[in-house]
Amino acid sequence: MSRTLTQVASRRSYRRGGASMASLYDKVAHFFEGAVTVWELVKSGGWMMLPIILSSIAALGIVAERLWTLRASRVTPEHLLGQVWVWIKDKQLNKDKLKELRASSPLGEILAAGLANSKHGREIMKECIEEAAARVIHELERYINALGTIAAMAPLLGLLGTVLGMIDIFSAFTGSGMSTNASVLAGGISKALITTAAGLMVGIPSVFFHRFLQRRVDELVVGMEQEAIKLVEVVQGDRDVDLAGSKK
Structure with missing residues (x-):
């Protein structure tokens, strides 16, 4: 059993x-x-799909890289400015600390540029901060213009592919002397429209992420500007350290 x-x-x-x-x-x-x-x-x-596919791969790579690079925790780490206050209070701010600060983050690079020239007065300190900020912003905006170019170019490539496909279709009918068959013509047109659809599928997300990443850069720049202003005011004696905030 x-x-x-x-x-x-x-x-x-x-x-x-x-x-x-x-x-x-x-x-x-x-x-x-x-x-x-x-x-x-x-x-x-047709062959116009090749540049559209390459554009989509490039756009995907740019978006992934920028999303990783433009993290707030990487660009403007928390308590960074508070750490600078501790170094100043304990008189530990030296060349090694400035080098460490400069390598820590984009915000650290800006703060280090100001601190390294703080003894030369407010105007020199602000100029050095502005120069460092220009370099940092340039790095933050890397590849974003390229993404905008892809967003504008991909739909145009798709439209060009459709136009070339339509030319081929009508040239084939005209050259062969055949009477126009509606079903055959519709099938040819539908194939020609594939490139337009592909171009829009690449262009629309690229436009979205281009605007999104540009907005992210603007927000990060505003945050770094606020921290740099706090640094200048405290170092030059126009603001108390306790009132400078402790977020960064």
Whole structure:
């Protein structure tokens, strides 16, 4: 009796395993069918799909890199200005500390530029901070203009591909002397429109992230400017350290 039950359980387990394998095969087949469909769409779009695809890869790389680089914790780390107050209070601010501060973050680079020239007066200190800020902002905005170019260029590439495809379609009909077949013409036009759709699929997200990243840079710049003003006012004796804030 126990042997019979074991055999029945084994058969059920085998059937479940077979069903699972069949389901897995179906999923794999469905995946490859989808991949083939995408590849067919790419081929139907013609050679203009190549620059659009390259643009999408470049845009994706820029967005990923900038999102990682423009983190607030990296650009304007918390308690950084508070640490500077501690160094000043304990008279530990020396060349080594300035070097450490300069390498810590973009905000640290700006603060270090001001502290290194604090003995030369307010105006010189502010000028050094502004020069360092210009370098930092340039680094923060790296690749963002390129992303904006991709956002503007991708839809135009798609439109160009569609126009070239339409020219090929009508040239084929005119050259062969065939009467216009509505179904064939519609199929050709639909293929020609693939590049326009692809260009918009690249351009629309690129526009969004271009605006988003530019806004992120503006917010970071405002925050760094506020911290730099606090530093100048405290070092030059126009503001008390306790009132300077302790966020950074």
